Structure formats: structure tokens, C-alpha cells
Amino acid sequence: MTRINLTVDGAKVADDVEPRMLLVQYLREKLGKTGTVVGCDTSNCGACTVHLDGTSVKSCNVLAVQADGSEVTTIEGLAATYDGGDLHPMQEAFRECHGLQCGYCTPGMIMQSVAFLKENPKPTEEEIRVGIEGNLCRCTGYHNIVRAVQLASGQGDHQSAGASTVGVPAEEATS
Amino acid sequence: MIPTQFDYLAPTTVEEALSALATHGDDAKILAGGQSLLPVLRMRLNAPEMVIDLGRIESLRGIRDDGDAIVIGAMTPHSVVGKDPLVKEHALLIHKAVEHLADEQIRHRGTFGGALAHADPAGDLGAPALALDASFVIAGPGGTRTVPAAEFFVDLFETAIGEDELLTEVRVPKHTGWGAHYEKFVRVAHQWPIVAVAATVKGSAGSLEDVKIGLTNMGSTPLRAKATEDALRGGGDLATAAQLADQDTNPPSDLNGEASYRRHLAKVLTRRAVTAASGG
Ligand SMILES: Cc1cc2nc3c(=O)[nH]c(=O)nc-3n(C[C@H](O)[C@H](O)[C@H](O)COP(=O)(O)OP(=O)(O)OC[C@H]3O[C@@H](n4cnc5c(N)ncnc54)[C@H](O)[C@@H]3O)c2cc1C
Ligand code: FES
Numbered sequence A: 001m002t003r004i005n006l007t008v009d010g011a012k013v014a015d016d017v018e019p020r021m022l023l024v025q026y027l028r029e030k031l032g033k034t035g036t037v038v039g040c041d042t043s044n045c046g047a048c049t050v051h052l053d054g055t056s057v058k059s060c061n062v063l064a065v066q067a068d069g070s071e072v073t074t075i076e077g078l079a080a081t082y083d084g085g086d087l088h089p090m091q092e093a094f095r096e097c098h099g100l101q102c103g104y105c106t107p108g109m110i111m112q113s114v115a116f117l118k119e120n121p122k123p124t125e126e127e128i129r130v131g132i133e134g135n136l137c138r139c140t141g142y143h144n145i146v147r148a149v150q151l152a153s154g155q156g157d158h159q160s161a162g163a164s165t166v167g168v169p170a171e172e173a174t175s
Numbered sequence B: 001m002i003p004t005q006f007d008y009l010a011p012t013t014v015e016e017a018l019s020a021l022a023t024h025g026d027d028a029k030i031l032a033g034g035q036s037l038l039p040v041l042r043m044r045l046n047a048p049e050m051v052i053d054l055g056r057i058e059s060l061r062g063i064r065d066d067g068d069a070i071v072i073g074a075m076t077p078h079s080v081v082g083k084d085p086l087v088k089e090h091a092l093l094i095h096k097a098v099e100h101l102a103d104e105q106i107r108h109r110g111t112f113g114g115a116l117a118h119a120d121p122a123g124d125l126g127a128p129a130l131a132l133d134a135s136f137v138i139a140g141p142g143g144t145r146t147v148p149a150a151e152f153f154v155d156l157f158e159t160a161i162g163e164d165e166l167l168t169e170v171r172v173p174k175h176t177g178w179g180a181h182y183e184k185f186v187r188v189a190h191q192w193p194i195v196a197v198a199a200t201v202k203g204s205a206g207s208l209e210d211v212k213i214g215l216t217n218m219g220s221t222p223l224r225a226k227a228t229e230d231a232l233r234g235g236g237d238l239a240t241a242a243q244l245a246d247q248d249t250n251p252p253s254d255l256n257g258e259a260s261y262r263r264h265l266a267k268v269l270t271r272r273a274v275t276a277a278s279g280g
């Protein structure tokens, strides 16, 4: 067992963990933060994305002991990092744009999109698609997810993100 | 799946890490960013008794200017390499290759040294390092030695790093003002290349002064497209020279393509990479 101390969603936590414990297991099984989900066995899907010291990581591919001394933000603590209301603007945008269907990829999509906009606040549609390439969605075809990220970045509006524009290129959809 | 049980050490200096390696020998595995090692441990393809995490060794992180070379610390994350102004100015080819490596989350954790030490023939950094004539600084019980890229890559997932050694930094000779392009052929997003070509060029189209070309996934190690380089240096035209790109290669056949298909790709991608690198 190895002792770890970290801050998760604003709260200080300390635990003895097996070195082999993955960060995502720690979050879900020890802390009960089941908002962060596991979608694959290969670190491809991005469903488990959280912020570790301010940047996005796949928490299935980090050991809990590697996060010792760090600050972790999960989807459950995201809204609290923004003091404007119950939802973070990215969560709001996903809801506005219907950026989800089954919702399984959504926690990871939102966490990655927030980290991405921090590095690139006014991305083009193409940049958004590349920025979230480590997150797989089996349902939406990505169209409305991309719209949601555009909306959260202050570009585009939710009307153009409706079902009626599915398949319309960005330039036309947002003009 | 989760890894088998292991013990864990997080040394804060290279010396501590080396003495841990000396104590635990081949029962130990070095952990850098974990982006290749953790999937391997989770699939239980490897089950070390001891994992030595280099993540707390500050001296292994960062990029510095050292006269005629830039020096990239082994534990510098891909995302930092990708944004670094020194890398962009003096080793544009690495800047270009890192841009297309994996995805953002992986780039935040995975490290420059970890990717090279891993020596996956489909890894995106080997061919650029080889093309730029990088050298690898390896620390061991007897001190430090420097190995040229041409000797660093030994075989599939095998490098010149010994079991009691670790890679501390990579020295990249400055290629200031050289154009560069990394042409990566993938089947789906954020994947390893089926074949990729790393080209860096001095001078511009029509007046090439020098050219260096690295090939990814055309054999068990990264390779140089020597015949193409020589033809271009001798003033040959690109379309003809690119036809030589697969000379002395030994590409694999797998789910993504037959060896013959990879040979074809190497030629096409070499032409594209050199064209783009020389501003064409
Ligand atoms: C979904 C996904 C997609 C990816 N896509 C790509 C891609 O497109 N292209 C690509 O190139 N890579 C890709 N990768 C791999 C990524 O580049 C890894 O970051 C890299 O291969 C390993 O770096 P690391 O720092 O994570 O090393 P680790 O995984 O920690 O270590 C890798 C190996 O190197 C050894 N090692 C590490 N550092 C040292 C050292 N300093 N001295 C001695 N030995 C050392 C370790 O013992 C281990 O055997 C991908 C990974 C994932 C999970
Ligand atoms: S569960 Fe982490 S990437 Fe799929």
C-alpha cells in the first residue's frame, strides 16, 4: 500500500492504495465518483477523461499513485469551478445543442472539450474535431457535440445546432 | 482489466532511480508517462514486480538550448514539446510529428523519452529523431554515454538502453531554417501510422541544398530513405527519387496492410512529405 494525498473536486482526500490501482478506479470505487465512466480497455475512448492539475488525461491510463499531490477535477466537480450557476457553460451547451444521445461518452467529452477550449479558446470546426479525437461517441455522429463546443466558445448559436441542420457544413449551419 | 500487483518507487533523482534499478534488476520496469506501459500492464502482457516512476524527477523535464543542439529531457510531455518555441525553430520536424501523435489527453501524459525508449516501430518520433541525427544520452551505473540514433534503435521494442540504464535526454542537432513535414497515413483518428514519412529539407523546391528522410513502420526500427536522399542530393527529380524510398526496407504485413502496400505508400508519402517540406 502507498499513501496518497490529493484534492478531488475541491476536497482534500488521503488514502492507502495499491500501486496498481488506476486513477479511474480510485475515483469510482474509493470516492464513489461514478460520474467518470469507463468505456474501453485500451485507452482509446476517452470516456474516463478528467483534469489532472488543469490538463485533460484519460484516468484509466494513470495510476492513482501518480496523482499523489495533484488536483483532480471530475465531471462532478466541473460546475463548481465556474461560479455562474448549476452547470458549467460546456454542460449548458451540450444540453442546448443536444450534444448527446445515450450520454455514456458525455462526461469525457465535456471534460476534454473544457480542457481543449482552455488551450484554444476560438477554434475552427476542424480544430474542434481534432481536439476531441481522443473521445469516441457511438451515437451522435459528433455533429451536435461539435456544435456544443462551438456554442460554448461563443461561436455559433444553438438554433443552428438543431436536428434540422444535421449534415449541413459548418459554414452554412452557423451563418 | 487491472495490472497484477507490483511495488512502487518514485525516486526524485536520477541517481536514486539508477540504484533502484540496480537493486531490482529485471524484475523492475521504468514508468514514464505510462501511456504505453499501463495498457501493457493492464492487458497483463507484462507483470513487473517493481515499477520505478520517473515522474518525480524534475531534472528529466524541459527543453534547453545547448549551442549547436537543443536538448529535450526524457520526461518532457509530448504536449510541451509540441508547443516549445526552441523545438519549432530548430527541429521543426519534431514539432510536426508531435502534432499528429495520439490525441490530446495522451499527449498531456506521454513523454518524449518514453515514446523513443518504447521503440514501437509504428511510433511517430523514431523516424524524425533518426532523420535529424539525434543522439541519446543514457545514464547507467558506470556514468553517462551518448548513442547516435542510428545505433539506438536495435529491433522491435528494443533499444540500446540496458536493463540497468535509463534514457535521460535527447540531443537534437539544430536544423534551423530547414523546412519539415511529417506525412502520416492512418486508417482512423488518433492511431499509429500504417506508414509515415518524416522529411526535412534545406533550401526550397528547385534548389534543394540537403534533405533527410525518415520512415515509420517500414521495418522493425525507424529507417532512413537513403537512396532517395542520395538521388535528391545528386540533383535528381523528386518523382523519380521517391520511387527509391522503399529500398532496403522490410515492412511488415498485418491487418492494416500487406508489405507490398506499405512499399507503395512509402513512395507516395515520401513524394508528398518532401514536396510539403520544401514549401511545394
Ligand atoms: C490511445 C493511444 C494512442 C496512441 N497513439 C500514438 C501514436 O499515434 N503515435 C505514437 O507514436 N504513439 C502513440 N501512443 C503512445 C504514446 O506516444 C506514448 O506516450 C509513448 O509511446 C510512451 O511514452 P510514455 O512516456 O507514456 O512511456 P511509458 O508508457 O511510461 O513507457 C514506455 C516504455 O519505455 C520505457 N521507458 C520510458 N521512459 C524510459 C526512460 N527514460 N529510460 C528507459 N526506459 C524508459 C518503459 O519502461 C516502457 O517499457 C498512443 C498511446 C495511446 C494509449
Ligand atoms: S476508459 Fe479510459 S479511454 Fe476508454
Ligand code: FES
Binding pocket: A099, A100, A101, A102, A103, A104, A105, A106, A136, A137, A138, A139, A140
Ligand atoms: S452519446 Fe452515446 S456514446 Fe456518445
